[in-house]
Amino acid sequence: MAAILIVEDDLTFATMLKTWLGKQGFQTSTAGDLSKAHKLLEHQSYDLILSDLRLPEGDGLSLLDWMQKHGLAVPFIVMTSYADVQNAVNAMKQGACDYIAKPVQPAMLLDKIKDALSASSATRSKKDTAPEEVQADTESRPAFLEGKSEAARQLYNYVALVAPTPLSVLINGASGTGKEYVAHRIHQLSKRADKPFVAIDCGAMLKELAASEFFGHVKGSFTGAVTDKTGAFVEANGGTLFLDEVGNLSYDVQVQLLRAIQERKIRPVGSNQEIEVDVRLVCATNENLQQAISRGEFREDLYHRLNEFTLHMPSLKDRGEDILLFANFFLDQANKELERHIVGFDAPASEALLNYAWPGNLRELKNRVKRATLLAQDRLIHKTDLGEFNVINCGEEELPAATPFALHDKNTEKERILQALQTAHHNKARAARLLGIDRKTLYNKIKLYDIPQ
Numbered sequence: 075m076a077a078i079l080i081v082e083d084d085l086t087f088a089t090m091l092k093t094w095l096g097k098q099g100f101q102t103s104t105a106g107d108l109s110k111a112h113k114l115l116e117h118q119s120y121d122l123i124l125s126d127l128r129l130p131e132g133d134g135l136s137l138l139d140w141m142q143k144h145g146l147a148v149p150f151i152v153m154t155s156y157a158d159v160q161n162a163v164n165a166m167k168q169g170a171c172d173y174i175a176k177p178v179q180p181a182m183l184l185d186k187i188k189d190a191l192s193a194s195s196a197t198r199s200k201k202d203t204a205p206e207e208v209q210a211d212t213e214s215r216p217a218f219l220e221g222k223s224e225a226a227r228q229l230y231n232y233v234a235l236v237a238p239t240p241l242s243v244l245i246n247g248a249s250g251t252g253k254e255y256v257a258h259r260i261h262q263l264s265k266r267a268d269k270p271f272v273a274i275d276c277g278a279m280l281k282e283l284a285a286s287e288f289f290g291h292v293k294g295s296f297t298g299a300v301t302d303k304t305g306a307f308v309e310a311n312g313g314t315l316f317l318d319e320v321g322n323l324s325y326d327v328q329v330q331l332l333r334a335i336q337e338r339k340i341r342p343v344g345s346n347q348e349i350e351v352d353v354r355l356v357c358a359t360n361e362n363l364q365q366a367i368s369r370g371e372f373r374e375d376l377y378h379r380l381n382e383f384t385l386h387m388p389s390l391k392d393r394g395e396d397i398l399l400f401a402n403f404f405l406d407q408a409n410k411e412l413e414r415h416i417v418g419f420d421a422p423a424s425e426a427l428l429n430y431a432w433p434g435n436l437r438e439l440k441n442r443v444k445r446a447t448l449l450a451q452d453r454l455i456h457k458t459d460l461g462e463f464n465v466i467n468c469g470e471e472e473l474p475a476a477t478p479f480a481l482h483d484k485n486t487e488k489e490r491i492l493q494a495l496q497t498a499h500h501n502k503a504r505a506a507r508l509l510g511i512d513r514k515t516l517y518n519k520i521k522l523y524d525i526p527q
């Protein structure tokens with residue numbers, strides 16, 4: 075039985091319509107004004123909306139607008155007087171599927187309702203019949219959104235310019251801003267798109283195994299080398315090698331890496347044969363490598379090799395217009411993953427999303443939206459579903475100088491690391507400072523305790 079919402083301030087007419095539609099086999103609710111309509115739409119699902127054009131506190135057009143902002147795509151029929159036909163046409167331009175002039179002729183209204191309902195179920199089943207296509211697409215490459223803010227426009231202009239060139243790219247930006255996603259994008263838009271994209275997390279790599287990770291090894295070359303191993307350079311041959319957290323490489327490994335890049339040859343550990351390689355390097359860092367150079371921790375010659383072109387990732391708080399776009403994008407992803415059908419965010423939730431400083435950037439937004447999708451009781455996400463928004467500023471200067479989560483006891487170590495990561499919004503540099511350990515140690519412990527990243 076299709077459910078219809080009647081939005082009409084003339085109560086007598088609304089009741090007549092309700093009774094008559096009920097007799098035709100429809101389930102109906104009525105709203106006398108916009109706020110009641112908003113409330114009903116937030117809590118219930120409708121198959122069709124029948125709305126008067128003129129309403130107290132606004133009109134049918136503003137209801138359409140509200141629905142679009144909340145991602146509600148429900149067939150919408152406007153009821154209007156003859157004098158208002160131009161506005162009805164405007165409503166159709168804005169997304170209404172039909173209009174009917176008052177006084178309403180019941181037979182004509184019934185035809186229009188049936189047409190609108192069958193058109194909408196046809197669109198739905200068309201969407202439902204192509205799941206494999208959607209599936210294949212989302213599985214073969216990461217689902218990606220660019221955004222519409224000025225900062226995003228500039229970033230993707232640069233990405234489009236640099237991607238097809240052979241230049242090595244250094245992407246810098248705070249944790250969770252999407253550096254790895256941009257690296258993928260560069261690969262997809264490059265001439266190497268049909269060759270491999272290999273990602274190495276230098277932050278999580280043990281110093282002793284780094285050479286083997288990059289260049290491979292031959293069986294028996296060191297204790298534990300029980301089989302031959304192909305390194306990342308050979309795996310990525312012809313394609314792109316992405317080095318995340320490149321600032322974490324030890325000095326020795328930096329020397330070996332520089333040599334491989336300069337000579338375009340590598341030698342697996344324990345082998346005396348050199349292998350020619352052709353890889354494009356894209357690296358990411360959330361620390362200031364120039365400062366690392368001045369401290370003598372990062373080689374300047376390697377820095378210049380890796381940094382033929384720099385991309386700076388904007389923080390989410392500087393991408394105001396993109397916040398709700400990403401929130402809805404992550405909501406779609408979460409709905410699929412969690413098999414839920416949440417349709418959007420209510421006004422206070424949207425406002426909270428827009429006003430928050432997002433210290434954990436896109437990663438934090440994605441996590442909050444996923445959690446809210448799971449918790450939401452209604453069709454729309456409310457502010458309370460999104461959790462607390464009181465930690466507004468997590469800038470370095472705000473961090474306590476002491477190490478409140480310091481690791482003293484092996485039994486509680488994992489729990490403390492989890493707490494520190496949560497407090498630092500999964501920014502590992504900050505979490506490491508809170509714990510009083512360096513970032514490499516934190517990465518090793520994350521691996522040791524199998525903490526999801």
Ligand SMILES: Nc1ncnc2c1ncn2[C@@H]1O[C@H](COP(=O)(O)OP(=O)(O)OP(=O)(O)O)[C@@H](O)[C@H]1O
Nearest residue numbers: 217218219248249250251252253254255360436437
């Ligand atoms: N453009 C995008 N479109 C869709 N999702 C994105 C996009 N950018 C980032 N994300 C999401 O945000 C999360 C964080 O992105 P990513 O891992 O690329 O950030 P990062 O800057 O490399 O973080 P870190 O420095 O901590 O490694 C990812 O899990 C991804 O799901």
